[in-house]
Amino acid sequence: MVDFLIQPWPWYVAGPLIGLTVPLLLFLGNKTFGVSSSLRHYCAACMPAGISYFEYDWKKAGTWNILFVAGAFLGGFLGGYIFENPEPVQISSETVTALREAGITSFQGLVPADIFNWENLLTLQGLTFMVLGGFLVGFGARYAGGCTSGHAISGIANLQLPSVVAAVGFFIGGLLVTHYLLPLLL
Known part of the structure; x- marks a missing residue:
């Protein structure tokens, strides 16, 4: 299982999974998906009262977004440290040539x-x-x-x-x- 997780997933697996996100959210009654709006929800949960921009029911509006960002951080940690792929990212030879001409030598x-x-x-x-x-x-x-x-x-x-x-x-x-x-x- 670990070998499967550390390999890059092909587009025909990752793409449909991303595409199914919106129907799943609509089914669950949520129409928004994104990372940047979560910062407002975090601030609304942590900021003291008195700032009108943060005075709304963040539990109702932003619980999904807060969990999503927490999962993204957890996934980033797991992918970067626990299930790190030892192979360098696969990029085209033309890109490697252009980057080397610009002084980039490390592709790990x-x-x-x-x-x-x-x-x-x-x-x-x-x-x-x-x-x-x-x-x-x-x-x-x-x-x-x-x-x-x-x-x-x-x-x-x-x-x-x-x-x-x-x-x-x-x-x-x-x-x-x-x-x-x-x-x-x-």
């Missing part, structure tokens, strides 16, 4: 250790990637009214036009950053 783990490590955190490149990048992801998720999983899985399945626009924007932004900004930062 989920992210390049040349960029994402504690020693690099206090460099301009590290601050840009990890601190500024993290802030922009959080700001973008809040500004877009949800994260990629919320818009692309739940919003589009609920036929919400803003989610289609947001998902298209995520992809366009990712392509622009990959092809124009990332080469400048590396």
Whole structure:
């Protein structure tokens, strides 16, 4: 069983499981799915009264989301430390060549250790990637009214036009950053 869990799952298994998430949520009476909205529920559960944005019945509105994020953290821990796949992430040879030309040499783990490590955190490149990048992801998720999983899985399945626009924007932004900004930062 452990050997099965540490291997990457093929698209024809993982895709339908993700796709079945929305019908399952609808069956359970919940129409939303995403990570970024959970932060509001956590704050509503922990913040003192007096802030109107957090004054709502978070137990009714957000229990599913809170459990989902807790499960994502647990799954990330289990996948990263307990069931860690010793093989490097499989990426195309063209991508490896392009990354090597940009100075990336380490392809072990989920992210390049040349960029994402504690020693690099206090460099301009590290601050840009990890601190500024993290802030922009959080700001973008809040500004877009949800994260990629919320818009692309739940919003589009609920036929919400803003989610289609947001998902298209995520992809366009990712392509622009990959092809124009990332080469400048590396």
